[in-house]
Amino acid sequence: MANLSIQNLTKSFGGAPLLHDVSLTVDPGTLIAILGASGSGKTTLLRLIAGFERPDSGEIRIGGELVASDTICKRPELRGVGYVAQEGALFPHLSVADNITFGLKRAERRARHRVAELLELVGLPGAYAKRGPQELSGGEQQRVALARALAPGPKLLLLDEPFSALDAGLRAETREAVAAAIRAAGATAILVTHDQDEALSMGQRVGVLQNGRLAQISAPEALYRQPVSPELANFVGAAVFFPGQAIGPKVICALGALSLAGPAVHGSVEVMVRPEQIKVTNAPVPGSVRAIVNHVTFYGHDAVLRLAIVGAEPGDVTARIFSQSIPEPGSDVWLAVEGDVVAYAEPVSA
Amino acid sequence: MPGIALLSTRALRLPNPGLLAAAGLAAGLVLLPLGVTLADAAGAGWQMASALLLRPLVGELLVNTLLLIACTAVLCGVIGTAAAWAVERTDLPGKRLWGVLAVVPLAIPPFITSYAWISLDPGLENFAGALLVVTVSYYPLVYLPVAAALREMDPALEETARSLGNSVGSVFLRVALPQLRPALLGGMLLVALDVLVEFGAFALLRFRTFTTAIYSAYRAGFSGAEPALLAAVLLVLCIACLAAEYLVRGKAQYGRLARGTRRQAACYNAGRWKFLSPVGFALMALITIGVPLGMITYWLTQPSYAATSTVAYSLGSLLAAGWASLRLGVLGAILTLVLALPLGILSTRYDGWLVTLLERSAYLAQSIPGIVVALALVSLTVHSIRPLYQSTALLVIAYAIVFLPLALVSVRSALMQAQKRLEEGARSLGLNWLQVLLRVTLPLAAPGLGAAAALVFIAVVTELTATLLLAPIGTRTLATQIWADTSTLAFAAAAPYAAVLAVVSVAASWLLARRFGAATVFRPVP
Structure with a gap:
C-alpha cells in the first residue's frame, strides 16, 4: 500500500475558505485520524482526496502519483481509493456479498471472490453473505462497508465519520473491529471524526483541523499532553x-x-x-x-x-x-x- | 387509571355514524358504475357474451391497445428517465428551465395535442400518430417520479460506487437504475393506465382502442350488452394496471438505509453531452409544447374556410361554451370536494378495516375510465331514473365519480396539515369539536382544500368523454366544441376553443404548481 502526500491544499466554496494551506503525509500502513468540529473542513479534505471535488490549489499525491493539482484532477474511479461513508451507504438493492464484490471485475464478482475472507476480516459470520443490508444493524452495516472498500485492494482507505451514527455501546465494539481489520489488511487509512476519544484511540497520528487549517499533527499522546495552543488543549480534552x-x-x-x-x-x-x-x-x-x-x-x-x-x-x-x-x-x-x-x-x- | 386511558383512546377511534354514512355514500357512488357495467355485461348471457367477445374485432382492439401501451410505456420510460437524469445529475446549461418544460405537457389535454398534430398532418391517423400523441402527453408521468427519486437518493451511494472504480455510466446502470425501479415502473404503469383510459386523443386520430370502440358501439345504438362487455374487458385491464402499480409502489421502496445529514446530490460533468442535451430538450419542448400551442395559434390566424370544412364560430358561441365549461367546472369541484371530505377525514383520523375498505374503494375508481362511468350512468338512468338522463346533475355526478380519487389525495394531505395532536391540544384548551373545526382544522387545511378544488376544476374543464356522453342537449362546452369541429375537420373553427382551454389549463396548473409543487399538482399519487 502506498502513502499519501498532500501539499498546500486549498479549497473554498462560494468565497468562503473550507481548507487553507493544508499539508500532510501519511506513511504506508498507518492510520491517521483527523479530528475537527463540524465545519472545520475535515469532510472536504476527504472528498478532495477521493476525487469528488477539485482543489483550488495545492497537490495531492497517492503512492507518489499526482492525482490532483490546480490543473489535474484524476477521476474518482481511477484513484484506487476506498471510501467508507458516514452511514456505510450499502447498496440497498444488493446482498452483503454483492455489496462486498461491487468494486471487483465481473469474473471475480461471479466467483464471490474473497467474500468469506473479508467477512471474517471484519469479524462477521460467513452466513451474512446472503443477507440484505436492511437485515443488518448499523454497526454490521459499517463493517460490510469496510469490507467492500477493502475488497479491490485500495492504495488508501478513507473513513468519513464511520461510527457517528452508532449508539455508544455499538460504537466502541465496531471501532475495535474496524481498527483490527484495517491493521490486519495492512491498509493505509485516514479517519475523520469529531470525537476526541475516537481520534486519540484509533489514530497512530492525530491531526486537528480548525477552521480549515491543520493546527497540529502528532502522536495521540503528544497531542493530548502538549497541545500547541490553549484552544487546542480545550478542544482535545x-x-x-x-x-x-x-x-x-x-x-x-x-x-x-x-x-x-x-x-x-x-x-x-x-x-x-x-x-x-x-x-x-x-x-x-x-x-x-x-x-x-x-x-x-x-x-x-x-x-x-x-x-x-x-x-x-x-x-x-x-x-x-x-x-x-x-x-x-x-x-x-x-x-x-x-x-x-x-x-x-x-x-x-x- | 391505565384502564381509563385505554377506554378513552378507544372511544376516539370510533367514527361518528354520520361521517361513516357520508363516506359510505361517496364510496358507494364511486363503485356504482363498476356494478352497473358488470351487471349489464352479465345480462348478456354466456352465449351472447362469448359471441360478442370472441370476434376478430376484439382481438384487433386488444392487439392495438396492448401494443400501444407497451410502446408508449417503454418510450416514456426512456425519455422520462433520460430527462430526469440530465436535469438532476448533470451540469447541463439551463436545467431549471428544462425541468419545468418537461412537466408542462401534462397541463395540455391529450385531445388538444391530438387536434394539433392531426391538423398539422392528416397522415398521422395511424399507430405512429397515436404513439406520438400519447408519448408526448404522458412522458412527464415518468419524469416526475424518477426526478423525485433521484433527488431523494443518498449521494453517498453514488460516491462510494465511483470510489470502487465505476464510471458515471456504470454508476447509473449499477446503482441508480436499480433504485429508480419502483419510481420508473410505477410511472410507466401510470402511463399505461392513462393510455387505456384515454378516449379523445384516439377518437380524433381515428385509432381504434377499447375506449373508442365502446363509444362507437354506444353511438351505433347497439343493445347495452356490447358496449358493456367491451367496457368489462377494459375494466379488467385497468384494474390489472392499478393493482400492478400498487404492488410496485408498496413492495419495492428501498428507502434510505440510514438517516442523517444529507449532502447535495452529485452533479456530473455532462462532457460532450453538455451542448447536445439542451438541443434534445429544446426539440422535446418543440414537439410536446411548441406544436400544440403553435398549431392553435396558426389556426387562430386562418379564416375558417381555410380548413377542409367550413364551420364558422362566433364570439357568442365561444362565450356560451366558456360559460358552460366554467359552470360545470365549479359545480363538479364543489360536489367532488363535498364527497371527498368525509372520506378524507375518516382516513386521516381513524383506522380499522371499514375505513381502509372505504378508502381503497374510492381509489379503485382511478382505474374506471370516464367512458365506462358515463356509459354506466346512461344505462342506469335510461332504464331506472329517466328524469336524471341528460341532466346537468347527472353530468356533475359523473365528474365527481371520475375525479374523486384525484380530490381525495389532495384532501388527505390537506387534512394531514391539521395534525390530530393539534386538534387534541385545542380540545384540552376547552374548545368543542365545532370550534376546533373552525379555529384549527379548517384554517390549516384550507389551502390544500382549495388546491383540491382547483385541481378538480381544471380536470373537469378539460374533460371530454363523460361530457360528450352525458351533457344535456344544447349544452356545448369548450371541450365538446373542439371535438365537434375537429371531427368535421373544421380546424380553424376549433382553434378559439382550443386556445381558451389550453390557456386556462396551463395557467391554472402553473399557478397551482408554483404554490404546491409540481408533483402534487400533476400526478397526485395516493
Missing part, C-alpha cells in the same frame, strides 16, 4: 488553566511549583493542567495546596469535583478522580499535580 510564572524548567502557580513539559518559556504564562493530573487527598502531602470542595458530579467510573483553592484568586478548579472515595461537598482537601504541565506565553494584551 478537558483543561484547567492558571496564571503562572515560568522559571527555567519549573512554573509557579496556584497549584504550587510544577515541572514543565516541552520547550521552556519565561515570564508570565498560562499553565494548562488536565483534570485527571490533579490528585485529591484528605491529608496534606509535600507540595500540596489546600482547597474546598464546592460541587461533585458523579459519573460512575469517575467523578468530577469543582474546587476552590484556599488563598488563591477566586475561580473553580476541576479535578477528575476515581469514584471510590469521593469527598463531601464543603470538605477540606489537598491537591497535588502529577506529571508535567504545559505553559503558554500569555497573549500580549492590546
Whole structure:
C-alpha cells in the first residue's frame, strides 16, 4: 500500500475558505485520524482526496502519483481509493456479498471472490453473505462497508465519520473491529471524526483541523499532553488553566511549583493542567495546596469535583478522580499535580 | 387509571355514524358504475357474451391497445428517465428551465395535442400518430417520479460506487437504475393506465382502442350488452394496471438505509453531452409544447374556410361554451370536494378495516375510465331514473365519480396539515369539536382544500368523454366544441376553443404548481 502526500491544499466554496494551506503525509500502513468540529473542513479534505471535488490549489499525491493539482484532477474511479461513508451507504438493492464484490471485475464478482475472507476480516459470520443490508444493524452495516472498500485492494482507505451514527455501546465494539481489520489488511487509512476519544484511540497520528487549517499533527499522546495552543488543549480534552510564572524548567502557580513539559518559556504564562493530573487527598502531602470542595458530579467510573483553592484568586478548579472515595461537598482537601504541565506565553494584551 | 386511558383512546377511534354514512355514500357512488357495467355485461348471457367477445374485432382492439401501451410505456420510460437524469445529475446549461418544460405537457389535454398534430398532418391517423400523441402527453408521468427519486437518493451511494472504480455510466446502470425501479415502473404503469383510459386523443386520430370502440358501439345504438362487455374487458385491464402499480409502489421502496445529514446530490460533468442535451430538450419542448400551442395559434390566424370544412364560430358561441365549461367546472369541484371530505377525514383520523375498505374503494375508481362511468350512468338512468338522463346533475355526478380519487389525495394531505395532536391540544384548551373545526382544522387545511378544488376544476374543464356522453342537449362546452369541429375537420373553427382551454389549463396548473409543487399538482399519487 502506498502513502499519501498532500501539499498546500486549498479549497473554498462560494468565497468562503473550507481548507487553507493544508499539508500532510501519511506513511504506508498507518492510520491517521483527523479530528475537527463540524465545519472545520475535515469532510472536504476527504472528498478532495477521493476525487469528488477539485482543489483550488495545492497537490495531492497517492503512492507518489499526482492525482490532483490546480490543473489535474484524476477521476474518482481511477484513484484506487476506498471510501467508507458516514452511514456505510450499502447498496440497498444488493446482498452483503454483492455489496462486498461491487468494486471487483465481473469474473471475480461471479466467483464471490474473497467474500468469506473479508467477512471474517471484519469479524462477521460467513452466513451474512446472503443477507440484505436492511437485515443488518448499523454497526454490521459499517463493517460490510469496510469490507467492500477493502475488497479491490485500495492504495488508501478513507473513513468519513464511520461510527457517528452508532449508539455508544455499538460504537466502541465496531471501532475495535474496524481498527483490527484495517491493521490486519495492512491498509493505509485516514479517519475523520469529531470525537476526541475516537481520534486519540484509533489514530497512530492525530491531526486537528480548525477552521480549515491543520493546527497540529502528532502522536495521540503528544497531542493530548502538549497541545500547541490553549484552544487546542480545550478542544482535545478537558483543561484547567492558571496564571503562572515560568522559571527555567519549573512554573509557579496556584497549584504550587510544577515541572514543565516541552520547550521552556519565561515570564508570565498560562499553565494548562488536565483534570485527571490533579490528585485529591484528605491529608496534606509535600507540595500540596489546600482547597474546598464546592460541587461533585458523579459519573460512575469517575467523578468530577469543582474546587476552590484556599488563598488563591477566586475561580473553580476541576479535578477528575476515581469514584471510590469521593469527598463531601464543603470538605477540606489537598491537591497535588502529577506529571508535567504545559505553559503558554500569555497573549500580549492590546 | 391505565384502564381509563385505554377506554378513552378507544372511544376516539370510533367514527361518528354520520361521517361513516357520508363516506359510505361517496364510496358507494364511486363503485356504482363498476356494478352497473358488470351487471349489464352479465345480462348478456354466456352465449351472447362469448359471441360478442370472441370476434376478430376484439382481438384487433386488444392487439392495438396492448401494443400501444407497451410502446408508449417503454418510450416514456426512456425519455422520462433520460430527462430526469440530465436535469438532476448533470451540469447541463439551463436545467431549471428544462425541468419545468418537461412537466408542462401534462397541463395540455391529450385531445388538444391530438387536434394539433392531426391538423398539422392528416397522415398521422395511424399507430405512429397515436404513439406520438400519447408519448408526448404522458412522458412527464415518468419524469416526475424518477426526478423525485433521484433527488431523494443518498449521494453517498453514488460516491462510494465511483470510489470502487465505476464510471458515471456504470454508476447509473449499477446503482441508480436499480433504485429508480419502483419510481420508473410505477410511472410507466401510470402511463399505461392513462393510455387505456384515454378516449379523445384516439377518437380524433381515428385509432381504434377499447375506449373508442365502446363509444362507437354506444353511438351505433347497439343493445347495452356490447358496449358493456367491451367496457368489462377494459375494466379488467385497468384494474390489472392499478393493482400492478400498487404492488410496485408498496413492495419495492428501498428507502434510505440510514438517516442523517444529507449532502447535495452529485452533479456530473455532462462532457460532450453538455451542448447536445439542451438541443434534445429544446426539440422535446418543440414537439410536446411548441406544436400544440403553435398549431392553435396558426389556426387562430386562418379564416375558417381555410380548413377542409367550413364551420364558422362566433364570439357568442365561444362565450356560451366558456360559460358552460366554467359552470360545470365549479359545480363538479364543489360536489367532488363535498364527497371527498368525509372520506378524507375518516382516513386521516381513524383506522380499522371499514375505513381502509372505504378508502381503497374510492381509489379503485382511478382505474374506471370516464367512458365506462358515463356509459354506466346512461344505462342506469335510461332504464331506472329517466328524469336524471341528460341532466346537468347527472353530468356533475359523473365528474365527481371520475375525479374523486384525484380530490381525495389532495384532501388527505390537506387534512394531514391539521395534525390530530393539534386538534387534541385545542380540545384540552376547552374548545368543542365545532370550534376546533373552525379555529384549527379548517384554517390549516384550507389551502390544500382549495388546491383540491382547483385541481378538480381544471380536470373537469378539460374533460371530454363523460361530457360528450352525458351533457344535456344544447349544452356545448369548450371541450365538446373542439371535438365537434375537429371531427368535421373544421380546424380553424376549433382553434378559439382550443386556445381558451389550453390557456386556462396551463395557467391554472402553473399557478397551482408554483404554490404546491409540481408533483402534487400533476400526478397526485395516493
